[in-house]
Amino acid sequence: MMDRGTTDMAVTIGGVRLANPVMPASGTFAEGLSSVVDLNRLGALVTKTITRELRTGNPLPRVAEVDSGMLNAIGIPSKGVPYFLEHTLPLYRQWVPPLVVSISAPSAEHFAHLAAEVSVPGVTAIEANISCPNIEEDGKAFAMRATSTETVVRHLRAATSLPLWVKLTPNTGDMAEVAKAAEAAGADALVVANTILAMAIDLQTFKPRLGNVMGGLSGPAIKPIVLRQVYQCARAVRLPVIGCGGISTAADAAEYMLAGASAVQVGTATFLHPGAMIDVIDGLARFCALHGMASVTELVGAMKREEADEDDVTWAEPVA
């Protein structure tokens, strides 16, 4: 196909205008990336999840490589809110893209307090990582169930007037119900999804390959699963869905957008190729231009799903 000019790459996600639909996934990005790539090219900047309490993170080893992906049990080594407000926030002011702050807490009340504390100038939106354990439900992640999701998102909604993005866990069997609950409780966008709970064992030592035994799987290995979940969520809600899981290339991003994602987050791929997000942005622009799209938003949910007419099925014919 011929290049039919340039495509407008801007998207609007839950009230936030982004120059393009590509941003880092929480916990896989920090200012260190600015030594390799120009952060001003990104659609948004997303911080590592912060918590109110000081945390040191999990025992070593905290990562392990598996086929086409990685396991991590980093924990959330957070330096707390004052450190974030005094150091991290001023640091990020040097870059243009909107700043999204990821937060997490062990209860709905704590979540609400934290959301209020980080609703300060310089922060464009809040991403609530509700894939973390809820102490009020025996440590089960909020986003495992529609009821606990609804409760925590209502508390968050009441605590901040900033756009509220809610990040779901892929470990629930009830993705669409959880997505609907977040929408009903006032979320402005959904991030789908966090890592998939997994493990690996070393055959030489018979020990688990993570200090924490279980951890989150990310990278190319999870893409088809999360792509399916994005599709399910996008069909279940009217909210914009941000796809996140195993995206390494523009082709991956385009696939997510066709499935219904309005934007994408890139995580693990950046560890291997620091310029991965830039490549995704440029590649996506080329892909859209090639398909004659005036706006990248034309990709969103554009997957064609026609019921096959029985008479049209010719491929099953045996060749003589």
Add this chain to the structure above:
Amino acid sequence: MNFCPSVVRERAEVLSNTLVNSEYRHLVAACGPLAASAAPGQFFQLLCPASPGNAPFFRRPMSLYGADPAKRQVEFLYKVTGAGTRGLADLHPGDRLDMMGPLGRGFVLDPAWKSIVAVGRGAGLATLAPLAQAAQALGIAVTAILSARRPDLVVSDALFRSRGATVLTVTDTEGTSGPAHVEGLLRGLIGQGSCDAFFTCGSSRLLRVQQRLAREFNLPGSVAMEQQMACGLGMCFCCVRDFNVGGEIVHKRVCWDGPVFDVLEALP
């Protein structure tokens, strides 16, 4: 707006990749000016080629063994241990090596020093090697204590000698590599005024010896630490280690806050 990276990812051309002894290989690659300006103690994240049955997912951290800004070359000296380094060993001249660097904070030499001591073991000898040239350029004398299991596994000795360093090798098979013997050597060097600072890498036991001596004689020192890494850019927090900073235990990222740390802050 002009964006100026301080770290580059590039596909460098392998110029040579030769066996040094039964365990180590020496790889030389042609690279751009930024990578070739890497400093001693800094490292690169190498994307190791997959070999049959092995597909290393993460990049592998590898210390700078040598850099030549004029020739635009970098060198690595590595021990073949697992999937990643086996993949590296398969590279031939003309192949491309995807590398990202230079990364981390390297060694700092104080021009006021007259002489330093470098104490390393195993792959740590590769990390310390580029100190020899940097010290020579500043007119600082170097004594290198190189430790290995066997005499034939000592690496970097020729490089240290070619830069005018005095080399003492200690090995397990000769019974000279124990901490007590190395401590004796170090006390001798301190006694004759040949140790204004310690530089070390590759052995917790030898690190402890130097920490003791650094306290006793009030000498500065630096240690290059290792830890498994994913991003190499301070983003993922998988490479944290505990450090003792003024009596308080703090976590630092080896890739970003190091890999070179104050010898007294390190916890072996």
